[in-house]
Amino acid sequence: MEKVKTILLNKGIFSDNNAEADKLRQNLEKEGVFLINVMSSPGAGKTTTLISLINRLKTRFNVGVMEADIDYDIDAVRVAEKTGCKSVQLHTGGMCHLDASMTRQGLEELGYKGLDIVFLENVGNLVCPAEFDTGAHLEIMILSVPEGDDKPLKYPLVFQKCGLVIINKCDALPYFDFDFEECKRRILNRNPKATVIPVSAKRGDGMEELENYFIKKINGKEKT
Amino acid sequence: MEKVKTILLNKGIFSDNNAEADKLRQNLEKEGVFLINVMSSPGAGKTTTLISLINRLKTRFNVGVMEADIDYDIDAVRVAEKTGCKSVQLHTGGMCHLDASMTRQGLEELGYKGLDIVFLENVGNLVCPAEFDTGAHLEIMILSVPEGDDKPLKYPLVFQKCGLVIINKCDALPYFDFDFEECKRRILNRNPKATVIPVSAKRGDGMEELENYFIKKINGKEKT
Numbered sequence: 001m002e003k004v005k006t007i008l009l010n011k012g013i014f015s016d017n018n019a020e021a022d023k024l025r026q027n028l029e030k031e032g033v034f035l036i037n038v039m040s041s042p043g044a045g046k047t048t049t050l051i052s053l054i055n056r057l058k059t060r061f062n063v064g065v066m067e068a069d070i071d072y073d074i075d076a077v078r079v080a081e082k083t084g085c086k087s088v089q090l091h092t093g094g095m096c097h098l099d100a101s102m103t104r105q106g107l108e109e110l111g112y113k114g115l116d117i118v119f120l121e122n123v124g125n126l127v128c129p130a131e132f133d134t135g136a137h138l139e140i141m142i143l144s145v146p147e148g149d150d151k152p153l154k155y156p157l158v159f160q161k162c163g164l165v166i167i168n169k170c171d172a173l174p175y176f177d178f179d180f181e182e183c184k185r186r187i188l189n190r191n192p193k194a195t196v197i198p199v200s201a202k203r204g205d206g207m208e209e210l211e212n213y214f215i216k217k218i219n220g221k222e223k224t
Numbered sequence: 225m226e227k228v229k230t231i232l233l234n235k236g237i238f239s240d241n242n243a244e245a246d247k248l249r250q251n252l253e254k255e256g257v258f259l260i261n262v263m264s265s266p267g268a269g270k271t272t273t274l275i276s277l278i279n280r281l282k283t284r285f286n287v288g289v290m291e292a293d294i295d296y297d298i299d300a301v302r303v304a305e306k307t308g309c310k311s312v313q314l315h316t317g318g319m320c321h322l323d324a325s326m327t328r329q330g331l332e333e334l335g336y337k338g339l340d341i342v343f344l345e346n347v348g349n350l351v352c353p354a355e356f357d358t359g360a361h362l363e364i365m366i367l368s369v370p371e372g373d374d375k376p377l378k379y380p381l382v383f384q385k386c387g388l389v390i391i392n393k394c395d396a397l398p399y400f401d402f403d404f405e406e407c408k409r410r411i412l413n414r415n416p417k418a419t420v421i422p423v424s425a426k427r428g429d430g431m432e433e434l435e436n437y438f439i440k441k442i443n444g445k446e447k448t
Contacts, residue, residue, distance in 0.1 A: 042265045042350050042379060043371025070351065072378045094381070096320065096351035124378070126266050127294065127320035127349050146370035146393065147267025154296045154348070155266060157318070169370065175399055 004076045006089040007109045009068075009102040017132060021100035024135030028112070034218050035103075035118050037136035039158055041151075042124035044144040045168040047075045049201040050119055054083045056211040061116040061218065066090055066106045068098055068123050075121065086110060097128040100135045117218060126151070130158035138217065140164040145172045149183035152190050159190035164197065164213065171200040228300045230313040231333045233326040241356060245324035248359030252336070258442050259327075259342050261360035263382055265375075266348035268368040269392040271299045273425040274343055278307045280435040285340040285442060290314055290330045292322055292347050299345065310334060321352035324359045341442055350375070354382035362441065364388040369396045373407035376414050383414035388421065388437065395424040 028035050040046050047067070054063050064086040067075040076089035088110045092098065098106075103120060112118055120136065122129040130139075141162040143151055146169060152159045159165065165187050167180070184196045195213060199206030252259050264270050271291070278287050288310040291299040300313035312334045316322065322330075327344060336342055344360065346353040354363075365386040367375055370393060376383045383389065389411050391404070408420045419437060423430030 041267065041348070041371075042375055043368075069378055071380050072374075074374070074377070094355075096349075123351065124265070125320075125349055125351050127347065128352065131318075144267075144370065146368065146396065147265075150296075150298070151266055153298070154293055156295050172370065172396070172399055175396055 004080050004087055004089060005109055006073055006076070006091060007106065008091045008093055009098070009105050017099045017101070021133035021135040024100050024104050025137060028135065028137070031113055033112050033115050033118055034138070035120060035134070035136040036138045036140060037120050037122055037129075037134045038140055038142065039122045039126070039129045039162070040124060040142040041126050041144070041147055044124070044142045044147065045201050046121050046124070046142055047078060049142055049166060049168055049199065050121060051079060051082045052201045052204065052207055053210055053214065054079070054085055054119070056207060057117065057214055058083060058085060060215065062114060064110050064112060064115045064118045066110055066118065066120045068092055068106070068121060070094060070123060086115070092123060096123055096125050097132050098122055098134050099132045103134040126155040126158050130161050138163055140166065142166045142168050144169040145176050145178045149178045149180070149186070152183065152186035156190055159187055159194070162191065162194060164195045166210065167196065167198040168201055170198045170205060171203045228304050228311050228313060229333055230297055230300070230315060231330060232315045232317055233319075233322070233329050241323045241325075245357035245359040248324050248328050249361060252359065252361070255337055257336050257339050257342055258362070259344060259358070259360045260362045260364060261344050261346055261353075261358045262364055262366065263346045263350070263353045263386070264348060264366040265350050265368070265371055268348070268366045268371065269425050270345050270348070270366055271302060273366055273390060273392055273423065274345060275303060275306045276425045276428065276431055277434055277438065278303070278309055278343070280431065281341065281438055282307060282309060284439065286338060288334050288336060288339045288342045290334055290342065290344045292316055292330070292345060294318060294347060310339070316347060320347055320349050321356050322346055322358050323356045327358040350379040350382050354385050362387055364390065366390045366392050368393040369400050369402045373402045373404070373410070376407065376410035380414055383411055383418070386415065386418060388419045390434065391420065391422040392425055394422045394429060395427045
């Protein structure tokens with residue numbers, strides 16, 4: 001395994017982030033790379049879920065991971081150690097989200113050629129990351145049970161944008177007042193096309209369904 | 225009880241938010257109003273904690289509450305119903321934080337004269353709200369056990385700025401891998417002057433200590 005790099009990203013200089021994101025998306029398509037932007041609140045279990053998922057996907061696909069944080073170096077090392085996949089740590093220099101230019105810097109440092117899938121673990125934040133197109137082909141989010149079933153009411157944009165909502169920490173359902181069916185209804189109300197998959201990344205529940213979702217999505221390379 | 229208003233805030237027009245925040249803070253001091261900015265991740269239990277705390281403080285102080293959300297109307301009604309206190313709902317129009325100008329608009333709609341304490345429940349976000357001075361006399365945050373004990377490592381600024389860190393959902397400690405002493409050490413590493421109080425707002429544990437903290441703080445009206 002290569003040493004895990006930490007990269008301090010520079011804020012994008014492009015005035016039109018959407019155009020820059022479209023360009024990046026097309027560049028990645030030409031190389032056969034499918035980029036997935038993973039969003040969630042702090043502590044929803046992004047890294048644990050990704051490690052579990054990547055260990056299932058890595059027999060079929062070459063996977064790379066970019067771990068974005070404001071100031072922390074542990075996640076990328078943890079992913080590399082637990083999955084053996086290529087991984088880089090991105091520091092946003094205080095920024096609350098990644099834009100397309102920052103994502104491109106990360107991809108260049110990661111070395112994306114030859115990869116089939118790159119997961120971008122965005123900064124833990126339900127507001128700002130949803131506002132910036134990173135150039136990803138698929139936006140997904142992780143909502144964890146302890147956060148509550150009202151989050152689709154309070155943070156509309158991220159639920160509208162995500163093709164997949166993973167509901168994590170389902171092993172904690174007995175200890176929290178969380179109505180899964182009501183939450184799913186609220187998610188579909190924001191985005192009728194969303195797929196909702198309950199999992200416990202820690203215990204492994206639901207991970208096969210999640211694996212199958214990605215196999216289908218990446219083989220088809222559908223844009224959502 | 226008065227009807228609960230919902231106000232759509234306008235983004236501040238002032239180039240110098242810090243100067244505007246200082247001005248607001250001084251205006252409030254003249255009126256004897258102590259403003260507390262409450263920050264947390266989505267779903268850490270801000271509203272539940274505030275309801276429990278206000279029901280303890282309201283026998284000594286006149287309390288008002290501003291509930292800021294991107295798009296949601298339930299929290300201010302819930303606070304008003306459960307505490308009987310003056311409450312307004314603030315909509316940020318998609319914004320991820322409040323600045324001093326937005327806070328002033330909210331205070332004017334709330335009607336702050338005659339109040340001793342106003343709680344501002346900021347947007348659920350550990351990044352952006354910490355970057356903008358709202359004019360508050362005290363910054364506090366709520367970290368919940370399911371989010372994990374590594375949050376002080378990942379979101380440094382909010383921990384540096386907060387004079388009080390409430391660790392909520394302590395009733396869930398048996399179900400999560402959360403090292404309280406290690407978390408406290410990490411918080412104090414970011415901010416050696418921080419007070420750390422563990423609570424379960426749902427079950428009531430730790431609420432007396434929290435009440436005493438605020439009685440002392442508000443009677444002394446110390447600036448932190």
